Amino acid sequence: MAYRLDYDEPVPAVIQRLKREHLELRNKLLYIQEEAQNRDPKVAKSILESIKFEILRHAVEEEARLLRVIESEGGEKSRIALDITRYHRRVTEFLHDDLPVITQGSEMKARKGIQEFVTQLLIHNDMEEEVVFPLALQAYELQNARKR
Numbered sequence: 001m002a003y004r005l006d007y008d009e010p011v012p013a014v015i016q017r018l019k020r021e022h023l024e025l026r027n028k029l030l031y032i033q034e035e036a037q038n039r040d041p042k043v044a045k046s047i048l049e050s051i052k053f054e055i056l057r058h059a060v061e062e063e064a065r066l067l068r069v070i071e072s073e074g075g076e077k078s079r080i081a082l083d084i085t086r087y088h089r090r091v092t093e094f095l096h097d098d099l100p101v102i103t104q105g106s107e108m109k110a111r112k113g114i115q116e117f118v119t120q121l122l123i124h125n126d127m128e129e130e131v132v133f134p135l136a137l138q139a140y141e142l143q144n145a146r147k148r
C-alpha cells in the first residue's frame with residue numbers, strides 16, 4: 001500500500017494534525033470497544049476494518065515524519081522513541097492477519113481480541129503524545145536553531 005505524505009508540512013503542524021487524529025480515533029475506538037464488549041463483535045470487526053487504512057496511514061506518517069527527525073539527533077531519546085513506535089508492527093500484524101479471521105472462532109475470543117487491540121492502541125497513542133511528539137518537536141527545533 002502506498003501512502004502520499006506531505007514532506008513540506010512543518011513538524012509542529014504534523015504533530016497538531018496527528019493529535020487531532022488521535023482524538024478522532026479515540027472516539028471511534030471507544031465505540032468499537034463498547035460494541036465488541038456488549039453487542040455484536042462482527043459489527044465491531046467491520047467498523048475496525050473500515051478505519052484500517054486511516055490507522056495504518058497515521059502510523060506510517062509518524063515514522064516518516066516524526067521518528068525520522070528524532071533519529072537524526074540520535075542517542076537515548078531516539079532509542080526511546082523507537083521502542084514506542086515499534087508497536088506499529090503489531091498494529092499492522094493485527095489488522096492484516098488477525099482481524100480478518102477474528103470472528104471465525106468463538107464469540108468470546110473475538111470480543112477479547114478486539115478489546116485487547118483497542119486497549120493497547122489507546123495506550124500507545126497516549127505514550128506518543130507524552131513522549132514521541134515532544135521529542136519530535138524538540139529535535140525539530142534543535143535542527144532549526146542550527147540552521148539559523
Ligand SMILES: [Fe+2]
Pocket residue numbers: 058059062085088124125128
Ligand atoms: Fe503510533
Ligand SMILES: [Fe+2]
Pocket residue numbers: 018022058059062125128
Ligand atoms: Fe499515533
